[in-house]
Amino acid sequence: MLDTVTLALLAALATVLGAALVGVMAIIYPTVPGLRHWAAAELLLALGFGVYVIRGSDLAVAISVVAGNGLVYTALYHFAEGNRALAGERAPRPMGPFVAALATHLAALTFLTVVVENFPLRSALNSLGFAGLSVLIAWDLWPMLRRPGRQFGARIVTTAFAVHGAFHLVRAVLSFSQPASEQFLDGTPLTQATYLAEFTLALIVLGGLIALVGEHLRRRIEELAELDSLTGILNRRAFFLLAQVQLNLALRHGEPVSLLMVDIDRFKAVNDTHGHLVGDAVLRGVAATLGDDLRAHDLIGRFGGEEFILLLYGLDAVDATVVAERLRTRVPSHTARSRDQEVGVTVSIGVTGGYPDPSWTVDSLIAKADDALYRAKDMGRNRVEANRMPYRLAKADQVYAD
Structure with missing residues (x-):
């Protein structure tokens, strides 16, 4: 298996590719809701995975934990908002509760990194956060699965995030079998499996997002064919x-x-x-x-x-x-x-x-x-x-x- 740093960099490269592709789609199709949120999410994920690998000193580890996880959590929030927009939710979810929860979570991670070094507990806490946001993303996409017609893209993204959430729930339990101090650069099997999962998720979600955009555009074309161009009601x-x-x-x-x-x-x-x-x-x-x-x-x-x-x-x-x-x-x-x-x-x-x-x-x-x-x-x-x-x-x- 590839080493942990390489896997983290591969995940970062996959999300950079995703940010570029989704950003181009947002420029070409500015009326498709959610694309800007997705482009921001992909870019934030790339930055987060990149920050993860700048470790080597206690200060670098603390910065990596706080900044890297903060970027990844914010990326998942943007994924959720993009999905809500595409599902037809006009009003954005209030950001205040997310910011408060994120600040509390990052404070706990900092404490478990700098004050009391407890890598297993920190890893478990992080996995629970990732699992919760992944389930939220899958939940936001659920209404789209009940719409008539093909929902291939929605099924891909929903399944990917549901599996991602389940993986992190398992990781939260297995984290307590890890060494008390972090071994990121050497890489435990669980850490390597985590970054392999993130790399795989990035590629699958990118494919699902492209399919979602295609399905949205197809439905829009069908709607335009059914509507009177002047009044917006059925022709x-x-x-x-x-x-x-x-x-x-x-x-x-x-x-x-x-x-x-x-x-x-x-x-x-x-x-x-x-x-x-x-x-x-x-x-x-x-x-x-x-x-x-x-x-x-x-x-x-x-x-x-x-x-x-x-x-x-x-x-x-x-x-x-x-x-x-x-x-x-x-x-x-x-x-x-x-x-x-x-x-x-x-x-x-x-x-x-x-x-x-x-x-x-x-x-x-x-x-x-x-x-x-x-x-x-x-x-x-x-x-x-x-x-x-x-x-x-x-x-x-x-x-x-x-």
């Missing part, structure tokens, strides 16, 4: 595909489902009077207002032009009409501005829905809701009209409808 094609899935689920589980067609009243006049940029702002504002109160399993899409379409799972036409009326009253309060002038609009909404039978399709729902929408337009606009879909009773062959 027509994506809405139809997802709405059919929801309709099938409602039929299978005996749940009601409703569809709303929403049209901005006199939208052409807005464009003609205030210009298309203001018209675009109105479209974005209406889309945001309509989507604000929706539940996670409801759908909203842009049907075309100034028309929007919503699918409400679990609501029949009566309940959906209540929702539609609430949306109708909210839209005028969200306006756009044109030359310091407020531009407000109203909407007309057509509603249909009920308990589906196998004859229902997304197209048939749209046809019924569209009919109700045109009735709302004919009756003066800025109103809600509803049609119930035909449905068939389970023990009868008679079709009922409004």
Whole structure:
């Protein structure tokens, strides 16, 4: 086996390579969350492993223990923050508790190095700290493993840090079999195994991070293909595909489902009077207002032009009409501005829905809701009209409808 110093330097070189690659990715893909944290983590790991090997005097050992471990712990903290960012956590974890815990930990390591030389206890304490942070990193990545689709990169990084945490728990126990004074430069088998594990972890995590970035970019491309570029809601094609899935689920589980067609009243006049940029702002504002109160399993899409379409799972036409009326009253309060002038609009909404039978399709729902929408337009606009879909009773062959 290679000597301890060589293994520590190899771990440092691996993390330098990681810092360079992740740093380049952060420059090329600045919108990918977490990359800057990962680049900082890789660089801090490289510095920490490099500091580990500057031993030879009591002062050098003390500096190495405090500075080296401080850098490595801070690197693991940045790994955790990068993973949280990629998992969708917008707010960073408060750094105060970490700084306080790190200061206390480093003070204990210094005491066990300078005041009372106790290498086994210091090694065990360090391993417990590494194990705790490794488990925290794996825990932060856990939500990503439950997302649909391939999660190859997340599995690699999660598994690597989970195994790393388990290794350090074992090392904490085995540390008490080590000599009372440190033998770093000569290297005990446990110390050599530790640096070999760190070198292996650095390479595996780097591969996992690259895979994570690739998966994130692929998902982003898929999302852009499904979203309307102006409003950020589903485009027509994506809405139809997802709405059919929801309709099938409602039929299978005996749940009601409703569809709303929403049209901005006199939208052409807005464009003609205030210009298309203001018209675009109105479209974005209406889309945001309509989507604000929706539940996670409801759908909203842009049907075309100034028309929007919503699918409400679990609501029949009566309940959906209540929702539609609430949306109708909210839209005028969200306006756009044109030359310091407020531009407000109203909407007309057509509603249909009920308990589906196998004859229902997304197209048939749209046809019924569209009919109700045109009735709302004919009756003066800025109103809600509803049609119930035909449905068939389970023990009868008679079709009922409004």
